[in-house]
Amino acid sequence: MRALCWVADDELAVRQVPDPELRNERDVILRVRRSATCGADLPLLAGRDPLLTTDDVLGTEFLGEVVELGPAVRRHRVGDRVVVAASVACGGCWYCRQGRQSCCDNGSTDPASAEPGRGRRSDAGCFGRPRAAGGFAGGHAEYVRVPYADIGAFRVPDEVGDDRALFAADAAPAGWLAAELGAVRPGDVVAIWGAGAVGQLTARAATLRGAAQVIIVDRHEERLRMAERHADAEPLDYRRSDIPTELRERSGGRGPDVCVVAVDTPPSPRSVADRFGVRSADRPDALREAVHTCRKDGVVVVLGGADGFVDAFPLGTVTDKRLTLRGARRPDLREVPMLLDRMARDELRTEHLATHRLPLEHGPQGYALFRDRADGCVRAVFTP
Ligand SMILES: NC(=O)c1ccc[n+]([C@@H]2O[C@H](COP(=O)([O-])OP(=O)(O)OC[C@H]3O[C@@H](n4cnc5c(N)ncnc54)[C@H](O)[C@@H]3O)[C@@H](O)[C@H]2O)c1
Ligand SMILES: [Zn+2]
Missing domain, CATH: 3.40.50.720 (NAD(P)-binding Rossmann-like Domain)
Structure with missing residues (x-):
């Protein structure tokens, strides 16, 4: 599949990478419909994270359609349109049970990697981030694997359009x-x-x-x-x-x-x-x-x-x-349904933030606009 990858300091490119596969019974695979830039990506672009490697797929904020389901997924069906919370959380640890999923103990696949400079084991995982946040490939891609999908993916009400629902992710x-x-x-x-x-x-x-x-x-x-x-x-x-x-x-x-x-x-x-x-x-x-x-x-x-x-x-x-x-480094998941409800009731409108809509192939240009705040860019939104 095609995906927007970090290549080197200040260098992004759309490249061919392996398609994601189900790895766990609670995973789903999503066909991405929209993904957005985030301010937290900017330090990554500049290459200031030693745990970022060439061909890491960026993209924390995305929305898509379920195309494949692990056998233990209960809340989703193939074809569902879902928005995926940026934080990856297990749903079962002490923090998750308190609704503080951004502190999840099991969200990262490499929790010790955050220890050296930070004096803590890492918190929840995050899509489109280096190893310290779990190393999960992000949503600037045609497809993405969503772990713990019953916890982190939320069905979008029919009346909420993609460009609005997208921002319920992060x-x-x-x-x-x-x-x-x-x-x-x-x-x-x-x-x-x-x-x-x-x-x-x-x-x-x-x-x-x-x-x-x-x-x-x-x-x-x-x-x-x-x-x-x-x-x-x-x-x-x-x-x-x-x-x-x-x-x-x-x-x-x-x-x-x-x-x-x-x-x-x-x-x-x-x-x-x-x-x-x-x-x-x-x-x-x-x-x-x-x-x-x-x-x-x-x-x-x-x-x-x-x-x-x-x-x-x-x-x-x-x-x-x-x-x-x-x-807080990243949000919890528990408010996403409430925010989608408010979006459906028109109390929360977010589509104006998507100032620039581009095909995924133009990802590097979209990030340049976003980084330089050029042409009034608040968020570049990509469609694969
Ligand atoms: N904690 C979380 O849950 C969470 C989630 C997403 C993003 N973030 C963080 O939130 C921050 C904002 O994200 P964003 O996507 O809106 O970023 P952004 O880069 O689009 O916007 C940041 C804005 O801050 C302004 N700014 C810079 N220095 C300033 C100053 N001294 N005084 C006033 N304004 C100043 C910039 O001009 C810019 O408009 C980022 O640091 C990002 O990493 C946190
Ligand atoms: Zn947890």
């Missing part, structure tokens, strides 16, 4: 999780750094949970406008304003109740990744701003923007202001 659950970790309550002021798809869907989730005011910070005019139009967020361009001052002014002098950091991860020296298998951000600007601006006793949620190690982090401010600091 961006929408990530945004929902951010609002949930922030414990956003009716009347809250919520500030979000980063107006990519994840930041925008965090804004929408905050509004749906009753936030009185949602402010979104970025420098890309089109993204800010989109967040304003589709998520009722107040745009704030960080090139034109002093963000802490502006946010305090807009929140009665106190600062936002909840601050979410959904920015991309700044580049780190390749040498650090090579030598220690870890990444380091020495300029966690957005994270620092969030900690400095959040009101006392507020919550700061980190979805992205500071991978591995971070220097110059204002830990003292976390203590002084009795902040709660929460993080």
